[in-house]
Amino acid sequence: MSQGRIALMVLVAVALIAALPLVSSSSATAQDQVEVFSWWTGPGEDEGLAAMVEEFRKANPDVDFVNATVSGGAGSNAKAILASRLLANDPPDSYQRHAGLELQDDVRSGKVVDLTSLYDAEGWRQVFPPGLLDNLTIDGKIYSVPVNIHRANLIWYNPQTLQALGIKAPPASWTEFLDQAASIRKQGKTPLALGPQWTQKHLLETVLLGELGADGYVGLWNGRTSWRGPEVARALETYMKVLAVSDVKSAAADWQPQLDRVMSGSAVYAVMGDWSYAYLALTKRLRWESQYAVAASPGSAGVFDFLSDAFTLSVGARHPDLARKWLVECGSRVGQDLFNPRKGSIPARTDPDVSLYHEYLAWDLQQWRDPKTRIVGSLTHGVVANNAWNSEIDTALGLLVQNGDVAKFAATVETKRRETS
Ligand code: GAL
Numbered sequence: 001m002s003q004g005r006i007a008l009m010v011l012v013a014v015a016l017i018a019a020l021p022l023v024s025s026s027s028a029t030a031q032d033q034v035e036v037f038s039w040w041t042g043p044g045e046d047e048g049l050a051a052m053v054e055e056f057r058k059a060n061p062d063v064d065f066v067n068a069t070v071s072g073g074a075g076s077n078a079k080a081i082l083a084s085r086l087l088a089n090d091p092p093d094s095y096q097r098h099a100g101l102e103l104q105d106d107v108r109s110g111k112v113v114d115l116t117s118l119y120d121a122e123g124w125r126q127v128f129p130p131g132l133l134d135n136l137t138i139d140g141k142i143y144s145v146p147v148n149i150h151r152a153n154l155i156w157y158n159p160q161t162l163q164a165l166g167i168k169a170p171p172a173s174w175t176e177f178l179d180q181a182a183s184i185r186k187q188g189k190t191p192l193a194l195g196p197q198w199t200q201k202h203l204l205e206t207v208l209l210g211e212l213g214a215d216g217y218v219g220l221w222n223g224r225t226s227w228r229g230p231e232v233a234r235a236l237e238t239y240m241k242v243l244a245v246s247d248v249k250s251a252a253a254d255w256q257p258q259l260d261r262v263m264s265g266s267a268v269y270a271v272m273g274d275w276s277y278a279y280l281a282l283t284k285r286l287r288w289e290s291q292y293a294v295a296a297s298p299g300s301a302g303v304f305d306f307l308s309d310a311f312t313l314s315v316g317a318r319h320p321d322l323a324r325k326w327l328v329e330c331g332s333r334v335g336q337d338l339f340n341p342r343k344g345s346i347p348a349r350t351d352p353d354v355s356l357y358h359e360y361l362a363w364d365l366q367q368w369r370d371p372k373t374r375i376v377g378s379l380t381h382g383v384v385a386n387n388a389w390n391s392e393i394d395t396a397l398g399l400l401v402q403n404g405d406v407a408k409f410a411a412t413v414e415t416k417r418r419e420t421s
Contacts, residue, residue: 033064034322037092038084039078043256044279048343052147055338056329063125063322068092073255074198074380084238086111091314093323098382099135099146099308105387106312112143113313116322117147127349130374132308135383145312145327147336148345149368152273152378153206153297153305156280159290161265165189170269170295172280174210174238177269177298181245181255184268192246195258198380200248201397203271204239205379210299214374221377221384227414236406248401255279263292271297273307273381277344277360288359303374304367307381308348392416 002232040049046069053065069076075096091111097103106112119125119142123131128146128346136142156187162170165187173178181191209217212225212235219225225232247267252258256279261267263286270276280292296303311330313323328333336347341356346365357365367373377383385393393413400409 027229029249032062033066034094034319034326035066035068036094036323036326037068037070037078037082037395038096038208039070039072039075040096043283044275044344045073047278047282048339048341048345051338051342052277052329052335055335056326059329060322060325063325065354073195074202076196076198086314089316091316093317093319094311094313094326097144097234097310097312098378099132099144099310100377100383101386102382102390103143103310103312104138107138107141107143111315113317113320114141114316115143115145115313115327116141118145118327120172121330122331126332129348129350132348135377136310137306144312145331146308146310146348147330148309148340149348150273150275150309150345150381151304151364151367152202152307152381153209153300153303154272154276154294155274155297156259156262156270156276156292157268157292158263158265159269160328161189161262162203164265165268167268170293171298172301174207174242174298178238178241178245180268185245189265190245190247190261190267191269192242193258193270194243194246194248194251195255196251196253197394197398197401199251199255199258200243200401201394202378202380203242204397205305206271206297206300207239207242208232208235209303209305209376210297210321213299214303214376218376219420221379223417227410227417233406233412236400236410240400240406242402243401261374274360274364275344278342279344281344281359282342293394294360302372303376305376305378306368307378307383308347383420386420388420389417392420 020317038049040046053067059064070081072078085091103112132146136144136146157170164183167180171180184191194203208220212231215291216231220227252261255272258270259272259279263284280286281288286292310377311327313320313327317323333349333351336349337353337356340347341361346357346361346368354365379385396409396412400406
């Protein structure tokens with residue numbers, strides 16, 4: 001054998017030996033990681049997730065937790081990125097969705113694994129409320145694990161601003177809100193702060209709820225309330241009047257700066273879900289009832305417009321076993337009690353450690369558990385409408401906000417309901 005050939009073989013052998021640990025360590029890394037996708041990043045959004053991830057890491061020290069987050073309230077950016085990953089068969093191991101009809105497309109197009117056996121193994125049917133289990137069940141099976149219950153129908157304010165304006169209490173109806181708004185404007189402030197389009201839809205659902213009442217609101221989604229009827233027309237007119245006294249033309253970039261306008265006193269109210277609590281109490285460190293306060297959105301006292309964040313197991317997940325471990329963390333009492341006090345929500349489970357829920361959250365828990373409370377589902381956050389109808393509503397709402405044509409909006413939403421069901 002020539003010397004040159006021997007030298008070449010030695011080189012190849014050395015290169016192979018050098019490459020071996022690399023190959024094995026990279027495949028070990030790939031096996032021992034789990035990618036979880038959500039939109040919980042930024043102030044008021046990521047603290048709850050971080051607490052649950054820390055607990056998961058403690059229990060699984062050899063697992064690399066890949067926290068794949070995309071910013072933008074209500075998943076406004078995350079949902080589009082997730083859709084393209086699912087389409088390209090490049091799913092994260094587990095991803096965030098809402099309980100309700102939002103997950104229906106993923107189920108029907110085979111993107112998510114049936115978790116019914118995990119529910120049986122963990123005894124979850126006994127610890128989640130029956131109404132929530134109904135919302136999680138699609139075609140007889142359950143495909144996601146809920147971490148929380150959020151409330152959408154809330155109006156946030158700074159009590160010092162109300163006092164300075166001579167307003168005794170937040171408005172109990174939208175008519176009262178409009179009365180207050182007239183006086184607020186005379187005193188040089190914006191009655192209502194808004195953010196991007198999803199916050200305008202969030203406002204729309206609370207105006208519809210406040211104006212139509214719980215039965216009328218529920219009927220919008222199950223077909224019993226006609227979108228073309230006079231009550232809905234009146235409620236939509238109210239919505240346009242509410243928009244007219246808001247800052248919609250120079251709306252904030254997301255829900256946190258929307259709330260900032262209220263806390264700084266340039267605007268008086270914001271309608272927003274209770275993730276606001278995490279931002280105001282924990283990020284901003286404002287004092288409950290002296291620096292910030294909250295009430296049911298006008299006309300909705302005694303009604304709880306709910307939504308629930310849930311995690312899935314993707315079909316084609318690279319690390320299904322670790323994803324299941326993540327789901328067990330999400331569904332556990334410990335995980336939920338770590339997550340929720342920091343997220344501004346209450347556990348989906350019925351057995352939380354109630355001593356952990358203070359201030360707004362204590363009220364929230366009491367309302368959620370009160371048998372007299374009427375529970376309805378959120379439109380904006382995935383409960384009551386499938387994705388196809390919801391996105392038609394988005395398009396129609398964009399036009400409504402521009403042109404104020406309530407009859408056209410109602411007719412379109414009604415027609416699209418039939419076309420997309
Ligand atoms: C909702 C989600 C909440 C919160 C909020 C603002 O859709 O369910 O957990 O993150 O968006 O981003």
